[in-house]
Every structure is written in C-alpha cells, then in structure tokens.
Amino acid sequence: MQNLSNSCRICLIRHGETAWNAERRLQGHLDIPLNETGLAQAEAVARRLQAFGQGFAALYCSDLQRARQTAAAITHRHALEAIQDGRLRERHYGLFQGLTYGEAEQCHPELYRRFKAREPEFGFPEHGESLGAFSARVHAALHDIADHHAGQAVLVVTHGGVLDIVHRLASGEPLSTPRDFPIPNAALNWVEHTNGAWRLLAWADEGHLGGALDELPNA
Template structure:
C-alpha cells in the first residue's frame, strides 16, 4: 500500500518506518534478535533501492533514526547518503531479544523447547524466553517510548526510522489499536516503506508495506 505525501500540521509528526534489508539468517528463517547479523548482498541492494525510492519521491526528512544493530545501521547508511543525514542510533529500536531461541530456526526452536515455543507462538504478552528474553509487553514499552520521544522532538516534521520486524509489528499495533496477543495479519517485508503519524497524543496508520521499489522481499517471521 503506497502513500502520497501531503503537508502535515505543526502538531503532527509523520514517520517512515523501514525494516532493514535482507540477511542470510532471514533466508534461513532463523531468529536473529540481538545477534548482530549484517546484510547479505540482496539486503545491500534493497537498502540502496529503498534510499533511491525515497529520493525519487522528493521526500524531505528532518532526521534519521536507526537501531544500533548492524543490519539496521547498514540500511540507514544508504538513506543517510541520499538525504545528507546523520543517523541517530537508538538501542530502543532493536529487535526483540529472543533469549535461548536466538540463532535457531523456527523448527529448531520448536523441537528443542516445545513448551516455550507454544507460549511464544500463542503471543503470550507476558512470556519472556529464558536467557534474557524479552516479553511482548517489555518490547512494546520500549518501542512506544522511543517513538513517542521521536514524535515529541519532531512536531511538524517527517522523519525516517530504520528498525526490525518485531518493532514494526509493535508500531502497526500502536497505530491501529490491535492487541499484542492477536495473530499478525499484515506483512512486514524487508526494506519496505511503512508510514504512521502522531498527532496530539494519538497515532494513526497512513500506509503499510509499500515494496513497489523492490523485486520481492521476505516477510518477517510469523508470531515474532
């Protein structure tokens, strides 16, 4: 779904959310979490395609924010070059920490930890995986805080935020009011464009999952 950019009020902040480009672990359907995996060649090409698309659209971004993990930083760097921006790297925009699932494929996680996988797949908002795993509630709290801070600092402006699939899942629910425990019914492709807006304490969804500038992109893993 694409959006046509229009002027915004001085009380609003419009945010273009971009999931990082593809990594080798994305192609393997492997849970990355906080493990610092770089983009693969496809991901690097996707990052450049996203940056070119935003430049062709003539968009002006007042600021660029990014997760501090390499795959997001590399994606943000492409946007920074085409828009003459210096990225601000915020760890609150990191992917969810998946505890002892990190580094495993979905099948491996289910086979090794069936009880934990069942609660994970059910989107129990209170469940945090062992080994420093993060609950959906905890993830939502830090993502909400980061986005609210950005919106407050950039009233009347448009900003870009490069982040991860789990963070985008939270952002979509923040903008639509969908509960954390509901199954995801929206796509989160690598390097797609997603737009939300904050006005007077409320969020709304403008457009989602625009991948018209890409030649196919992997969706985020389900239930993450």
C-alpha cells in the first residue's frame, strides 16, 4: 500500500487575466501585468482558498509579474510568503512573443504549423524553448517542490503552458498529443505526488469565477 503520509498535494493556479490574454496574444517571458478582471480573479482565488479551511505549507510562484500579482492576493489572506521560482515561468516563445495567435500563423506559417503540431524538439527562433526543454524544467520544479513538502499541501501560482505540462505529467498523456482539457485563468488544479508517482486529483475548478479565458484561442 502507498504511504499517503508521504504524499504532497499541490494546488496549481494559473495567473489571473491580462490584457494580452484578452487579445489572445502570446506573452511567454514578456512581463505583462494583470488587468482589472485579473486582479478581481486573484481576489476570488484568495477567498476560495480561505474558504477551504485547509492549511498550506508554502506558496510558490513564477517570477513574472502576472503570477506574482496573483500570488500577492493570496498572501494577503493567508500566512504565507510567496517563494519565486523562475522554473515556473511560461514557455519562452521566441519571436512569437507579442504576437496574437492569428498574427503568428499569418507571419510564420511553417513555424506555426510546427508549434501547433506540438513537435517536442521544435524550438522557436530568437531564444525560444522547445517543448521538451520546457517540460524538463517544469518537471524539475514540481519534483523539487513535492520532495521538499512530503506529507503537506502547497500552492503554486504559474502559467497556462506550465499547467499543460503538469496535467500531462500527472495523467501520463504524451507531450505531442493535442490538448483536450481546459486551462482557465485563475482556476484551481490539484495533483498529488506519492512515492515518486503523480496523480491527477481535480482540474479546472472555476466555481469561484464568473467565467475565465482558456490559454488557447479556440478552447
């Protein structure tokens, strides 16, 4: 039998909405702040977590502003300090950063085709990451958090692309398959790590929200 006392339960939260999310513009490592809707979503997340009555041992977040602002709303209601980890950043989209999905497809059709095909070794020009390299850094961050907090529950505030990787890590779905699960802004997503194995507990809980944008334009 599994020793559940060694389990680490992680609640992952995608940052609140930004103006670029609303425009379906690829942000990547560009440091875009939350818009008014996103700030309200961050407060809604904080209230929802407070209502759980569950103690969290730590709060980790990406070092990009949109994640830090979302985490800050949580720290105001919980006795936690946000621990920034650059490995929880969004994927670096190289020359796609700042473009809408439509602009990226129009300006760089072959690169966009490879992006949409989820080729694991395809890296964007201009310092962009491959899906494989991105996945490796997210895996490393999540494993470190889980190992450090065995027997505890923790919060992680991060990005849509990171959540795509985490869902696949916990479900065993390959990187290359099309995404068939939602990733709304400010929703709650739960995974568990026990004795080296990951398990998906719950996904895309947005009961505290009045509707939220998905990471992808047609999702």
